[in-house]
Amino acid sequence: MKLHLTGPSEHLLTSNIQITGSKSESNRSLLLQALYPTISIQNLSNSDDARVMQKGLKISKGEVDIHHAGTAMRFLTGYFASQEGKDVILTGSKRMTERPVKVLVEALRSLGADIEYVNEEGYPPIKIKGKKLTENKVSLPANISSQYISSLLLIAPSLENGIEMELIGKITSVPYIKMTLSLLGQIGVASSFAGNTIKVSSKKQVAPVELVVESDWSSASYFYSIVALCEVGSKIELGSYKKDSLQGDSVLADIYKSFGVETSFQRNKVVLKKERIPKLTILECDLANAPDIAQTIAVTCLGLGMGCELTGLHTLKIKETDRLLAMHAELSKFGAKVQITDRSLLLEPSNGLKSEVAVDTYNDHRMAMAFAPLALKTSFVVNDAEVVSKSYPDFWEDLKKLGFRSKEL
Template structure:
């Protein structure tokens, strides 16, 4: 199955969209609620990942938990289940999930005393986890690993008898995601510190007071509208809610990065308005280090291509272990449209084409971000998106919302 996006001269000049809660914040808070039931959460993401996370946490006696493609859920639940004393469970996922490494996290949990065994291939799901009391409190990880491994440890740390002292060795990847996790822990009264490369979380010995936490809308999902505005005529505006200027989400750097593409962002009453204010100089080279926001790399690459710009994106080493190898996927799909793309293990160099090819079918590789990142190119050419339902992983309403702002979708 595919959908066709017919070339649209522009979206509605002024549009507004409400985006579901952040998947990253939702999954962290869902885990904290499972450990501290006095917490209530509003505006939880309706993404597949968050639905699967909720289902897993609401099945306390299930002998097998299958989280399909949900990488965040795999990492967070591995840590969470390791401290559920007396419970034994098999944690598994899709065939792609069984190819995504988890050995770094399992090794760290084992250092803390966890009982986790591999069922098929060493270092990869599925896992057998026997929950127990963890008394060790110190662990060291390489600092450039996926922040989800780090956040998984931090989320359970306040339930460990002696808390956690986590040392990160080297240059840290995705600092904003670590700070998001610590910020949410602080909101519920857990004491933390993050100095140099050492993160400490104190054990929570008192009850968490009853409180309601509202999940901010997802900045990763907002990225596609930044791209749409960048590729639109001067004067085009899109209003998105609900967003905070002092966001915990790393992808909130979008408001600064997209100035390079002529997009201005204004904040008012928990909403942001994106406006195309100037054309982009076609001779400039876009250079971004996305080490702290790798999830927006696909969107930025497609935006640069659509505007005919050369770009050099670095800090992308974690993209190889996502839903697909996103660097290879980007190279393959952008080249279909006429781009010249060179990749390394951590970078992408793009040269655009004067003539964007039409009626190209974009393969999505079971990756929601491939589908959504390429959709804005409908402002420049007609294209097809294969397996469009893949967007449900993070943003189920995406195609309806695009239709509402003027995209022609068949």
């Protein structure tokens, strides 16, 4: 599906949007529920990734196809490896077979897991024969995707001896690790995170407990971008959010002050308001703990004519696409001057944007949604716009509520 996107005729916006649960929290909660059926979940994400996770957890034998869902690939690898009697081949889309899993597989093997590569060494598909894992000491590089680490932490309480994990080097994506440990705490699992060592205790049973999934902060980022690109006085309310969020992307509230957007919390809603015109020329930001909002921030800067230097982006190369290459290509279409390395993006300040270009999305939901707010400044086409269903199926409908106009081509 190709969408021709045009912004609202009125750039002083006021609206109220309800966003479903965080994909990150939902998939963690679903895995814990599979291990401990006494857990119930509220405000579950309606994303493709959460649906794939739910479906995969119900399979005991045969092929488990998780399509584009990287979180499901990492989490299900740990889950199936630790479940006696399960015998599966875990696979996905063509892009998924290009995304490395070796670090996780090696870590699980060190715990006693039985995992083989079906085709290429280090990449899916993988054949997993579930067994009882009795070893409990494991080490991983600290600068890898937090999903590898969380995959092990989530299964840890179900193991006979829990897990003692050593992270080697400088740790990235700390908020996502803390999110996992916080969820474990909510179901009564003891853990500690001191220096580069994480310990999770074993727990055979969990008392009945309800996990309430907070709405997705990554999804909120696109509305932060919209408010930043609107006139002073524009306001959008989003539900359901909390001030003491577990999600690393909640750092948006601080970052977007640089764009003149102030954040306040009212009951279970977060209120975004454009208070002033930004004065910064270049935004410098280390996103090692929140790399998923890099695309949104870069597009916001482009729309405001600002430059940015975003660092800490080394994990973006193994996402749904190589997001650094993709951003270089798509920002350039609008006339932007962009430089990238394997861990950073530098955008020069600019004046004016090219219009009627076609933004490619690379099977990456965040490419479509990050560029959408730019329709406030110029009209353009979004290719494969349906890719948003991976994390936010209602995205285009919610933009219509704000007055954005989209025409299917």
